[in-house]
Amino acid sequence: MSKSNFTRRGVLKTSAIAGAGVALPTIFTASSAAAYTNEPTGSTVTLGFNVPQTGPYADEGNDELLAQQLAVEHLNGEGDGGCLNTFTSKALKGNGILGKKVEYVTGDTQTKSDAARASAKSMIEKDGAIMINGGSSSGVAVAVQGLCQEAGIIFMAGLTHSNDTTGKDRKANGFRHFFNAYMSAAALAPVLAKEFGEDRRAYHLTADYTWGWTQEESIKAATEAMGWETVNAVKTPLAATDFSSYIAPVLNSGADVLVLNHYGGNMVNSLTNAVQFGLLDKMANGKDFKIVVPLYSELMAAGAGENIKGVLGSMNYNWQLDNEGSKAFVKSFGEKYGKPPSNSAQTCYAQVLLYADACERAGTFNPCGVGEALEGFEFDGLGNGPTLYRAADHQCFKDVLVVRGAQNPTNQYDTLEIVEVTPTDQVMYAPDHPMFGGKEASLGKCNPGA
């Protein structure tokens, strides 16, 4: 009878050594095989769309999501192709990105920085998203941009208007197509001077957070430079819903213009309250009293209803723009969803296409390669006219729209009318401008992660 030499301990030892030996190549090659975070290895590539799906900006987030889904369709060669037909870069062929079919996952920012970071992190770590796109808040954009920089992912910002996003908080992995507070002010100021005169006294109400501060700083500087005087600038809590206490003293303050540095629900309520107080029907300093809303959006204009009639503001894009790119996008979006796109939808659509195009031109998904392809990229055909993605701060430069609340809207989408298309040169500024972090502001180094 033969006696076995195997013992339980021996078998376990041998198995462990053999297992480690088999796994050895994988352990040492796992990190080095992927040159960058979430390098796509199969036949698909996953994009992460991080938009507010719940909370007060859910409707705006839904519009962004619809536009991003449309962009994915177009990238994959479905639908009418939209702006792929008008985009001046011809790198995209409608066969996905670098031959890989485009898929997407979505996250809910809830318009809260911590929730937005958590949803972006989940899409990167669990779903393997190669980039993050979208969002509706500067606080959220700055937070998610920081996360993407650390994770080695490209962040294509959605609706974020604070100077800080591509100013003091700029990052090498972050890119903004949307305009900013400085540009709004630079575009609005000459129109305000032309329409209301150069001898005006302004009273500012400002949302007390990063976007409001930079908006107030920008519009104050621009209007004071053309001769306006600032009577008062009052910070209002972001959570405020009734602005009567802030608006009641305005009429008797010596001001003849009220500037509402508010967005979203704040804007809807403060404008409604200001109109209730009859400001637009009053005279002050011998002039008609005026209200200015530096940043408009279609959804908020709809929320404010008739109160926006005649009120001036600015926008990144409006569906009424009459260029080939805009017409192609409005047709594609309108036929699919039965309504014209909002300016947040357009910026998110453009960002997806710009990212995909940069991957094609770079020949890689590596964020450093994609970043290089986007830096200094000049293009047209996405709806805004000729545009530059400036290398120094990753900010897009293009025409800015000055708009006014429509006096006689013919339908529910006809809430705003374009007063002037301000040329790019007029809204251009130096990358080290003091409002954008000055000389200390830096993109840092591109991080490919992995």
Place this chain on the structure above:
Amino acid sequence: MDVILLQILNGLDKGSAYALIALGLTLIFGTLGVVNFAHGALFMIGAFCAVTLQKFLSLSHTVIDESQTDFLGNPLKVEMRYIEDWFGPEIGGGIVEWSVPLSVLFAIPVMVAVGVAMERGLIKHFYHRPHADQILVTFGLAIVLQEIIKYFFGANPIPTPAPAALAGSIDLGVMIGFEVNEIVYPLWRMVYFAFAAVIIGAVFAFLQFTTFGMVVRAGMADRETVGLLGINIDRRFTIMFGIAAAVAGLAGVMYTPINPPNYHMGMDFLVLSFVVVVVGGMGSLPGAVLAGFLLGILESFASTTWATTTIPGINQVIIYLVAIVVLLTRPRGLMGRKGVMED
């Protein structure tokens, strides 16, 4: 002086909403002993009664207008309201314009029904549970209700303007000897204050001068004894829940022209209203009304430029500071009764 008068007016207006919501909260707490965190949601549902009626009155059919085009270049589809077809553009348009005041009539039965259904369907099962359980279940209910509203009406605010005759502002200052534009106040906000005063007066009169009210007050003082007298106090308390819901709902209906309603507007008022109830004294109806107006006025003064530059951020904390001071010096609140929430 003009600034003081303006902020008193503002305070009375803000206080009207606080007082109406706090009154309903106190009614529910005083009768049923339930801490109802869904009360803000009732305010919100009331506001959406106005939105619903406005949408209902604006039901329309489309007519193709070949002379105009839509955003895609197709012939424009013009919405024609049925009500204008039936009654003519003037009368039909007038009915739609007055939809907010008309919503008061619509909201009363709806809100009473919602209140009674809430009490019978859910809250009665939590009478004998700790207050923490009641808070959790009613808070959960509030979230469910606001998500339902969001599902049907979206997240964006919906404009519900006041009738043109009651919109705009009037120069009160000129009437009392001030200069032009020194004291200008929106007409609808004064309507809101007057409406709140009428509702508060009606609730007090109902409790004070009707047999039903007398039984309810007796039940609030000693539920057991009233029950032993053979009176079905539970049924009366259920009706009181419905009335409290209607008060909150009416506050919401009339608030819609002040700020366009959205699905989370109830939450904006909820915490403030609880502070009002605590400052006024748990279970005290006059306390709730008094504290509502008092805190509304204090909040308005704390929002003035002088106050915010002297003590930055005072506008955001004033109500809570007052609550702390009141609780330290008068733990039962301004008009709280002995024995309420003290066992």
